[in-house]
Amino acid sequence: MRGSALCGRSVGAVCVLVLALAVLCGCQRWSGSDSGDDAAGPTPSSTRPSGYGAVFLAVEECSSFGTTSFTEVSCSSERAAARVIARYDGKVADGPSCPATTDFVLHISQTAPASDEDGDGAVPQGYACMRGLQAPHPGDPGGGGGPRTIVGDCVYSAGGGQVRETAxxxxxxxxxxxxxxxxxxxxxxxxxxxxxxxxLGGSKPVGCARPV
Incomplete structure (x- = not known):
């Protein structure tokens, strides 16, 4: 899975990695597997103090969009573009799945800046499940994107026994x-x-699909 590193220079900015298109577009296999529930993962960062600046991209905080970096901004700012709806420490592969209607995921790289939001001198590795502040929402059923394929989504054959989401x-x-x-x-x-x-994954891992 490939991604591009996006780094900001300001104090409130942290190097993040946008998950690859295969994740954002919900690349899935043709046949469902009988896998179990989502694996238990790290403790959500929502247990930490919230509020703009207390923890980098904590739950209910907002980020800007940019071509070179994503930075935390006040949700009342005109630069605010997306809100954190879930936040977890650790790697995406090891942690809980984002909520079903997540629009995209930000992977936060572990850093040790000279000054950080909570004063401990470090920003831990983690990931933030983001929901845009305005429509359209690719994570909604039928929206054609988001990190998960859910009921109501449409797919097309991507070859190699896989399908991908499309609007x-x-x-x-x-x-x-x-x-x-x-x-x-x-x-x-x-x-x-x-x-x-x-x-699909989760407690009901098999999606039943019909031609459109």
Whole structure:
């Protein structure tokens, strides 16, 4: 999985890594696996003091958008573009999944700046689940993006036994071929009209999809 490092120079900025397109577009396999619940992960950073500046990108805080960096800004600022809806320490692969309607994920690299928000001299590695302050929301059902594929999303064949999300309204780069209509614990519980099984993860890891 590839990504690009984005680093800011201001005190409130921390080097972040935007997850690759395969994550943002919900790349999934053609057939669902009978995996279990999301793995238990690190303690959410929401247990720390909140409020702008107390912890870098804590829950309910906001970030700006930029071509070279994402920085924490006051949610009342005209630069505010997205809000943190969940925040976890550690690596994305080891931690809990972001909420279903997350628009994108910011991976925060561990740093030890000369001055940081909570005064301990370090910003721990973690990731922030972000939701845009304004529509459209790619993480909404049928929106064509977000880090997770959920019920209501549409997908197209990406080759190699994989599918990727695309907007159900046909406005995406690829036209939709299937829509995920339900999520179940195993394929045997999908409706008889199911034409495709999509791996979703979570407690109901199999998505039942029909042609659109």
């Amino acid at each position: 159900c309204d046909g406005e995406g780069r690829k036209p939709p071929e299937y829509r995920v209509t339900s999520a179940v614990t195993d394929r045997a519980k999908c409706p008889a009209v199911t034409a495709l099984y999509v791996q």
